[in-house]
Amino acid sequence: MKFPLFLAALFCCGGVRGQEWTRFRGSDGSGSSAAEGFPVQFGEKDFAYKIALPGPGLSSPVLWGGRLFLTSEGEEAGKRLVMAFEAASGRELWRVEDRFSVYGQHQFNSFASSTPCVDGERLYLAWSAGGKMQVMALSHEGKGLWTQDLGTYGEEHGSGASPVLAGGVLVVSKDNVGGDSFIAGLKPSDGSVVWKHARQSVRTPFATPLVFRQANGREAVVLAGNPQALTCLDAADGSLLWEVESASPTDRAVGSPTLAGGICFMAMGQGGTGKASLAVRVTDAKPSILWQRTKGLPYVPSAVGDGKRLYLLGDGGVLTCLRAEDGSEVYSERVFADKVYGSPVMAGDRIYCTGRSGQVAVVAAGDTFRKLGEGQLGESSDATPAIAGGRLFFRSKTHLMCLPSASKPRP
Secondary structure, eight states, rough: OOOOOOHHHTTTOOOTTTOOOTTTTTSSSSSOOOOOOOOOSOGGGGGGGEEOOSSOOOOEEEETTTTTEEEEOOSSEEEEEEEEETTTOOOOEEEEEEEEOOOOOTTTTTTTTTTOOOOOEEEEEEEEEEEEEEEEEEEEEEOEEEEEEEEEETTTTTOOOOOOEEEEEEEEOOOOOSSSSSEEOOOTOOOOOOEEOOOOSSOOOOOOOOEEEOSSSOOEEEEEEESEEEEEEEEETTTTEEEEEETTTSSBBBBBOOOTEEEEEEEEEETEEEEEEEEEESSSSOOOOOEEOOOSSSSSOOOOEEEEEEEEETTTTTEEEEEEOOOOOOEEEOOOOOOOOOOEEEEEEEEEOOOOEEEEEEEEEEESSSEEEEEHHHHHHHHEEEETTEEEEEEEESSEEEEEEESSOOO
């Protein structure tokens, strides 16, 4: 789907131009890449490399230039790692160890669940540690630059929201059920607090903020939660632009908001099931709910869009395609008999869906459901893939894998 140039500029999400995957779900947060040529049928023999990781994790790889950055739990309790690899070869460049006080969390969560974000100067990480939220920045060579303690973080399931760069600040969600709950904008150079927006959710959301560019050229962030389903802030100064109340205020937002043709979609639920959703037009001065849906919804996975359509991969392995404008159903088909935690990604006109067992279903984008093939990772995976430099990166429980496209990958 190709937009007129002025619409492409208006609906462009935040991110650094020319870098493809600098945060969770890509530099624009859409989970999409223009890259093509990846196989629809693949197994271990097709990977350019497969690297053993020191421990499990749910975070996704992020990339800048020829470097890939990834977090992982360590081999012992209370230890996690930040690692850098050469994206083309998989050669490890460095690793930095972080020691922390072990805390309670959901059985399927991880102490390395939040995905870092990266720009031309620094790698940024935000994670909980012993009842507190900590943010830190490293150089591309692994040198510690600054650490910011944001205070207490109270949530029995742990943490999971990833930081994003927008409006010249680092946006971190410390929205939790504890007494000191807020969204913060930090100065990227030193971690000092630029702004805070107090926010108290009924149930802690784990969704990563959506970034989009307003008609006036300023970037805004949209945060999912409850009882305000969506909260939109000016990224540069944290001022409140608008909020939309949830029709299901006790449900939790885990999957991140998704933008398709100027329409923002979010789903929420509980107990491993998506139960409610809504869509709004972000270009409206005070958005109202365009449509809602209560079936065929994801809870943990985030949706992916192609402008006209939204593709929802449910936690039980069913892919549902909706028209973004009105929420009408195009199709709803099972792609595999597997549970899902990782979000689908789109490479060109192909959607890659990863199940918890390591099965990957490849589906054609469009109005007709066509399953093109399957891939096998060979082990369990709960992480969202990344796409950059003509390579598709999968993170399993114990390995990092690189699948090259038929087109020659860039160095």
